[in-house]
Amino acid sequence: MSGSNSSVPGSGASLEPGAPLSFTVHSMPAPAMADDVVRRTSSGRLKMFIVLLVCAAPVVASYFTYFVIRPEGRTNYSELIDPLRPIPAALPLTDLQGGAVAAQTLKGQWLLVVVSGGACNARCERYLWLQRQLRETLGREKERVDKVWLIDDAATPRSATLEAIAGATVLRVPRDALAQWLAPAPQHALEQHLYIVDPLGNWMMRVPADPEPAKLKRDVEKLLRASAGWDKPGR
DSSP states (O other): OTTOOEEOTTTOOEEOTTOOOOOOOOOOOOHHHHHHHHHHHHHHHHHHHHHHHHHHHHHHHHHHIIIIIOTTOOOOSSEEEEEEEEOOTTOOEEOTTSOEEOGGGGTTSEEEEEEEOTTOOHHHHHHHHHHHHHHHTTGGGGGGEEEEEEEOSSOOOOHHHHHHTTTOEEEEOOHHHHTTTOOOOTTOOGGGSEEEEOTTSEEEEEOOSSOOHHHHHHHHHHHHHHTTTTOOSOO
């Protein structure tokens, strides 16, 4: 209204026509607040790292005890893979009906893996038999071990073969993709070995070609004993 003075409520300052405007900065973030945010972030990351370390400690300790300390010396029959090779998350696995299977579903159990074509030659049949017999001889510990047959071609397995390995996990995977995870010993082919995978999904041992069943069983039993503190039956 003409002739009246305007003022900012609560400021006590009048706004006369033509008078310069002024602004007051009431507060700015204190440097101490920024430092506190940084400290909290660092503290959170440290706590997360400690949790992960605690979770992994039993696994690391069991491997260290079995493969490094070992007072009786190096007695493992199978070849230790160093470093361990985790199962690729994108490994293109499918079931026999063509349905996609996530690689992560193989985690949670010790795996004894056979690799071959679907036609399954004499060596494949022998390895599947050995796989089955070895698991049965483990007694109550057998529930911690799964049988896996990875078929690396498009051939259809015989019904008799599938019936003989009832309870095994049978999956297809392209051979070139599988080679990104498993590998044979020099001068050998992929299907000449069995492969041992730990419950975390790490390929950690390669069984010699044409293995001796008794020696292979000792390897598996030692692994089960070394992991008894952290590995339980079932996925």
